[in-house]
Amino acid sequence: MSDQLVAGIEPPYYTVVFTSRLRPEGDQDAYAETARRMAELVAEVPGFLGYESARTPGGLGITVGYFRDEDSIAAWRMNLEHQRAQRQGRAEWYERYSVHVGRVERSYGHVHAE
Amino acid sequence: MSDQLVAGIEPPYYTVVFTSRLRPEGDQDAYAETARRMAELVAEVPGFLGYESARTPGGLGITVGYFRDEDSIAAWRMNLEHQRAQRQGRAEWYERYSVHVGRVERSYGHVHAE
Numbered sequence: 029m030s031d032q033l034v035a036g037i038e039p040p041y042y043t044v045v046f047t048s049r050l051r052p053e054g055d056q057d058a059y060a061e062t063a064r065r066m067a068e069l070v071a072e073v074p075g076f077l078g079y080e081s082a083r084t085p086g087g088l089g090i091t092v093g094y095f096r097d098e099d100s101i102a103a104w105r106m107n108l109e110h111q112r113a114q115r116q117g118r119a120e121w122y123e124r125y126s127v128h129v130g131r132v133e134r135s136y137g138h139v140h141a142e
Numbered sequence: 143m144s145d146q147l148v149a150g151i152e153p154p155y156y157t158v159v160f161t162s163r164l165r166p167e168g169d170q171d172a173y174a175e176t177a178r179r180m181a182e183l184v185a186e187v188p189g190f191l192g193y194e195s196a197r198t199p200g201g202l203g204i205t206v207g208y209f210r211d212e213d214s215i216a217a218w219r220m221n222l223e224h225q226r227a228q229r230q231g232r233a234e235w236y237e238r239y240s241v242h243v244g245r246v247e248r249s250y251g252h253v254h255a256e
Contacts, residue, residue, distance in 0.1 A: 033161055033202070035240045043159055043244045045206050047147055047194050051254060080161050082196040082204040088147070090196040090204040092159055092242075118252055126149045126251040128206075130157045130244020137240040138232055140165060 034078035034094050035137045041077060042101060043132055044093040048125035059121045062113050069109055075100025101129065148192035148208050149251045155191060156215060157246055158207040162239035173235045176227050183223055189214025215243065 050059065063081075070076050075096035083089035095101045104110060117125075164173065177195075184190050189210035197203035209215045218224060231239075 033163065033238055033240050035238075043157065043242050045157055045159060047196075047206065049147065080202055080204060082161075082198045082202045084196045085199065088194055088196045090194060090206060092161065092204060092206075094242075118254070122252065122254060124147055124149075124251065124253045126147050126249065128157050128208075128244075128246050128249040130159075130242075130246045132242050132244040135240065135242040137238065138236065139238045140232070140236060 033137075034080055034092075035135075037077050037094060037135070039132050039134060041132050042095045042097065043128075043130045044095065044101060045128040045130065046091045046093070046125060047128075048089045048091075049087070049123040050089065050121055051123045054121040059117075062116065066110060066113055069107065070104055073100055073104045073107070076104065147251070148194055148206075149249075151191050151208060151249070153246050153248060155246050156209045156211065157242075157244045158209065158215060159242040159244065160205045160207070160239060161242075162203045162205075163201070163237040164203065164235055165237045168235040173231075176230065180224060180227055183221065184218055187214055187218045187221070190218065 050056075067079070070079065070093065073095075077094040077096060079091060079093045081089070081091040093104075095104070164170075181193070184193065184207065187209075191208040191210060193205060193207045195203070195205040207218075209218070
């Protein structure tokens, strides 16, 4: 999982917000390995700008993918290995998930100065 | 922190993605208390639709706020108690953060069927 913040992208761009709860009985190692592979794979998509991911232990997970445009989101959605992972996710890992695709017109940030 | 998924909102709506890293030397109890108070306060904003939050221990935190329109986001941004908390956050708690405001035109979800 990435532990860097994505920042400094010039709008417009898109955020794909993926929020999920895992099934406690799912194979967490297989899930982590697939998540690692998906991170590798999405980085090859033209227009992919980065992602951030966080999960409260035993609670919610939120992953935000940043994409330049709808075409880059569509390319990722149509990736066959990604589609296989999604099917496995629905069958084995996720208790539930939601996806929200948003067009970003403004963003800002802050870095603490020592 | 909410551990429920936000789902079933009819587009269009807005996601405010807030991603952050905490300073390890910050007062975590005071931070948690302020976060709890902000969750209480934002719920009073007309057009606020819910939020989700996750934090990897020692790593990234991601909070997604869902709002009906730009007016509801502006009302939250202009709340004075929220502004005080933001100033304290910048001064004491956050190593860095980013905010991405997106207009959602489509969303979908999945619930695992037993």
